[in-house]
Amino acid sequence: MKAGVVKIIKDAIGGARLDGVINGEKLPEIVLDKPKKEEFGDFSTNIAMLLAPVEKKAPRDIAKAIADRISASPSVEKCDVAGPGFINIFLKKTYWLGILEDIIKSGAGYGQSEIGRGQKVQVEFVSANPTGPLHVGHGRGAAVGDALSNILKFAGYQVSKEYYINDAGRQVLTLGESVRLRIEELNGKAIEFPQDFYKGEYIKDIAADYIEKYGAIDAPGAPSLKDFGSQSMLERIKSDLLDFGIEFDNWFSERSLDDTGMVAATIEELKSKGHVFESEGALWFRTTEFGDDKDRVLIKADGERTYFASDIAYHRDKIERGFSSIVNIWGADHHGYENRIRALIKALGHDDSILKIIFIQLVALLRGGVPVAMGKREGEFVTLRQVMDEVGKDACRFFFLMRRSDAQLDFDLDLAKSQAPENPVYYVQYCHARIKSIIAFAAEKGFVVPEHFDAKLLSRLDQKEEAEIIRHLGSFGEVVERSAEAMEPHRITFYLMDLAALFHPYYNKNRVVTDDPELTAARLLLCNAVATVTANGLGLLGVSAPEKM
RNA sequence: GCGCCUGUAGCUCAGUAGGAUAGAGCAACUGCCUUCUAAGCAGUAGGUCACUGGUUCGAAUCCAGUCAGGCGCACCA
Secondary structure (H helix, E strand, C coil): CHHHHHHHHHHHHHHHHHCCCCCCCCCCCCCEECCCCHHHCCEEECHHHHHHHHHCCCHHHHHHHHHHHHHCCCCEEEEEEECCCEEEEEECCHHHHHHHHHHHHHHHHCCCCCCCCCCEEEEECCCCCCCCCCEHHHHHHHHHHHHHHHHHHHCCCEEEEEEEECCCCHHHHHHHHHHHHHHHHHCCCCCCCCCCCCCCHHHHHHHHHHHHHHCCCCCCCCCCHHHHHHHHHHHHHHHHHHHCCCCCCEEEEHHHHHHCCHHHHHHHHHHHCCCEEEECCEEEECHHHHCCCCCEEEECCCCCECHHHHHHHHHHHHHHCCCCEEEEEEEHHHHHHHHHHHHHHHHCCCCHHHEEEEEECCEEEEECCEECCCCHHHCCCCEHHHHHHHHCHHHHHHHHCCCCCCCCEEEEHHHHHCCCCCCHHHHHHHHHHHHHHHHHHHHHCCCCCCCCCCHHHHCCCCCHHHHHHHHHHHCHHHHHHHHHHHCCCHHHHHHHHHHHHHHHHHHHHCCCCCCCHHHHHHHHHHHHHHHHHHHHHHHHHCCCCCCCC
16 A cells, blocks of 8 residues: 555656756655655655755645646545645555454454565573573563564564573583582582572472482483583473563574584684684684674683683584574673674674674562562562462563563563453453453444445544554554564554554443444444454464454 | 763563654553453553764764773683
């Protein structure tokens, strides 16, 4: 539809050019806005104001010339010039018909697009170390990564969701040693727990579990403590994520990078390209050559490789897997790593615009308006599981997606749980449930939602509120596209809150099921379209659309 | 000191490929349930878009600087 309008405008400008009103050859890209106000039409464009300086004519004069020609188009109801030179286009009612027909026809697929053109995109997210349970910060990253993946798929990309498991290096060793101490403690030994060990209660659970399964640390057939510990944690993380509604396509083990020699191979490649040097007994990657603040160590003087060394091997592998775009979702405290990863990509001879990093800002949990204390000292923090159990999966995911990722989030636990209208997740879900309830009620009265739409039915939807709802429904596809391009899932959340805010007042003012079969049919159809789009949007967020509440 | 992010109504935030009178929710105040779900609706009030300059016909949006807050600057992971 939008493309059609652009063509009408182009034709109009072409006409104006033939008539000598416009002389310049160059035509700026035509941008169509969905105006904020109904009185500004279905679409609006600022093209006349962009042409004005080139043509050296008053914008309103140019606009007038173009608008007159647009008005002549058969699908245009009228076309005005407004303000400093906006061209406001009002389409004939058949335009509304098209939107509703499209929703009926496409159903759960309404809003899909092909802007991704099947390009392969990898989204790597969560990737929490298997040394402790997921906390709320991970949860936010999980919600954003999963919703973004859904949105990208809907917009025609081929998406692969990946979790990078940090199962190598010192932290898993420390985890193993932490478990060892707790086992000794359970065996009655007095222990002294070092500062940098993992102190959480979950370590005691793992220790007890180990004893139950194997009896003693050196029992025959017993796995190493670090393997047992990290496997236990990983299983717990997986089950948390599953209950949060998230499944990954690929779990990528850091350790596998060593096993397959990829770390060594990557260092070799950098070496052959002359980006590696030795100094003070360590092996360095000269990242400063590619915009980093300082050079980075790959292999320490003690012979151990750094975390960064496996990270470069991992990112090299990602690129070699042929993704046209790789997306990393990181906690905001990791932004210092961005430049060194970009340095790697450039050093390997690639364009680093292939990499997109989304930083997830902090989550502050509030209860009774007061921040919930995070007792970091004791290694205890609020887990994703706790929040999910308290407020439910749907509210949890929705709340994580109510803010831009790079803005800090205040998560009000009381609000998320409340069944009051001020709770946005209920407000949106209720929109869907309410419509389903209306449809059920209508069915009892012998009315069904029509499967086809026509101009006659459309003519019964003659209220301002109905036009606003249809306009909003019609913009869903574009919102999804923008959300995909900008990689900003929260746009969908806001879209849904806006849609619900249009529907509830409409419901309150108008009765859907009446004695008038035609009016009832028309309104049922509109309501069902709202429910369809609400369900589609919630689906992208990973939030359920209940039939009843 | 250097780098990244943030600064919009009392509170929490949308709005940045420059556009029309800057929006929403909450909180506050006034109202609405014999009617398809009141988990809802109607109304009132609330602003130097941190500040200062610049670019532009036009700036919350772009540029420069200032101020304030957060985070990051390891041979840690």
